[in-house]
């Protein structure tokens with residue numbers, strides 16, 4: 001492989017490493033800040049596809065790995081919750097070809113509904129975790145992750161954070177030779193891959209043994225680095241926090257951990273002993289602090305107030321100084337708003353005018369909560385609008401129950417609304433229920449990705465299409481309507497009122513293409529020779 005140096009974001013570096021390592025299939029579900037990994041992988045010539053959701057993406061990745069080929073699965077941190085079920089069991093069955101799962105965390109919630117720390121999943125599922133701190137490490141560690149996965153036959157978690165995903169640094173490719181991937185080939189191995197209790201019990205023990213071996217390897221050869229400095233201050237850190245710590249205290253001795261689970265406890269102990277004061281600088285949860293203290297290593301951690309939001313150089317200086325005085329409030333930016341001409345506007349105008357109780361969901365349309373609409377009463381996680389709406393319908397007094405509607409985007413409906421619709425059909429509230437699917441023909445919020453409802457693949461080529469009205473009718477739902485609320489606001493209002501009056505379930509598909517995506521979609525359709533809807 002030729003050596004090249006280029007300026008890459010962390011996401012691009014992961015994609016480049018996956019390509020250089022011969023990853024056979026990249027699969028995932030969009031989510032900021034991870035989305036660009038698969039888009040880049042496809043652009044570079046890799047085989048990449050969007051799954052309906054993260055659970056399916058991981059399951060496909062597991063299948064690729066069981067077939068002996070290399071797979072990359074990408075998602076944002078909350079996606080790991082959706083993929084947690086297969087994750088915890090593939091931790092037992094293990095991988096054959098490399099299985100690397102990127103989970104991109106969003107400390108500070110630039111574009112997320114929570115700031116959970118993916119490192120907890122590594123410890124909880126018993127899966128090794130690597131954490132790059134810049135694009136070069138994103139590239140190098142991805143190659144390491146593939147090596148670890150195939151050496152111990154384990155899935156590997158790869159934690160990135162917003163700044164590592166999106167910042168660009170120089171990356172030198174092609175320096176480390178990568179063992180070539182094996183040909184995909186099915187070899188039967190029932191006790192390893194069929195996790196009935198009889199096989200899962202020894203598999204759990206085997207997984208713990210492998211973790212112990214990996215911990216030992218991490219001590220000796222792991223991607224960790226000690227930077228000698230003043231003996232009076234030692235900093236244990238990982239990921240992007242390393243960059244902040246270096247700038248905040250250039251004189252300090254630093255232990256930068258690249259593999260944070262299983263942690264190299266003895267290396268941490270020796271390092272802590274070598275300095276007068278040892279402090280852990282990490283974003284998110286006090287994960288490394290807890291790992292160190294559990295092993296009896298005396299380290300300082302950050303004060304609780306620094307658990308919230310992203311770290312930066314200034315905040316790290318404050319942590320080092322033990323400064324717990326209130327921080328200056330960031331200058332408020334312009335509040336986000338739906339685009340002028342956005343098709344969601346007509347829907348939220350009607351929801352507000354009718355003063356409905358709106359169980360909402362996640363997407364551009366979450367902005368329906370902002371003025372001038374303020375027409376969203378709940379937002380929990382992708383797909384939750386339907387269940388939450390049904391729960392309210394089941395229990396509110398009848399005059400309130402009849403005002404409840406669930407509102408969900410098209411990509412979100414495919415991701416995790418389908419089973420909610422089954423619940424709606426199966427456990428119908430006495431007053432019925434109304435679901436509005438906002439079909440703007442794209443996954444707008446994360447940058448216009450395709451999904452099964454668009455009928456186009458990740459590379460925008462034509463494929464099978466999930467037709468929402470057909471799905472609803474196939475579930476024996478009688479009241480299924482398709483309308484463009486922007487074109488016919490009065491018709492939409494009348495339809496909604498009528499649907500709320502009857503004690504039955506109704507699905508209203510509010511269909512109009514996202515204004516920003518419309519031109520591009522017309523172009524894809526022209527190429528496909530298809531008719532625009």
Ligand SMILES: Cc1ncc(C[n+]2csc(CCOP(=O)(O)OP(=O)(O)O)c2C)c(N)n1
Nearest residue numbers: 031079362363364409410411412443444445
């Ligand atoms: C489990 C999970 N995966 C991914 C995301 C990131 N995300 C938030 S909403 C969304 C989809 C939005 O698309 P759609 O429902 O079509 O609404 P639109 O933005 O087009 O209005 C995605 C991918 C998330 N919040 N949670």
Ligand code: SF4
Nearest residue numbers: 339342364444514515
């Ligand atoms: S990107 Fe599209 S869906 Fe999102 S606010 Fe703008 S017009 Fe609406």
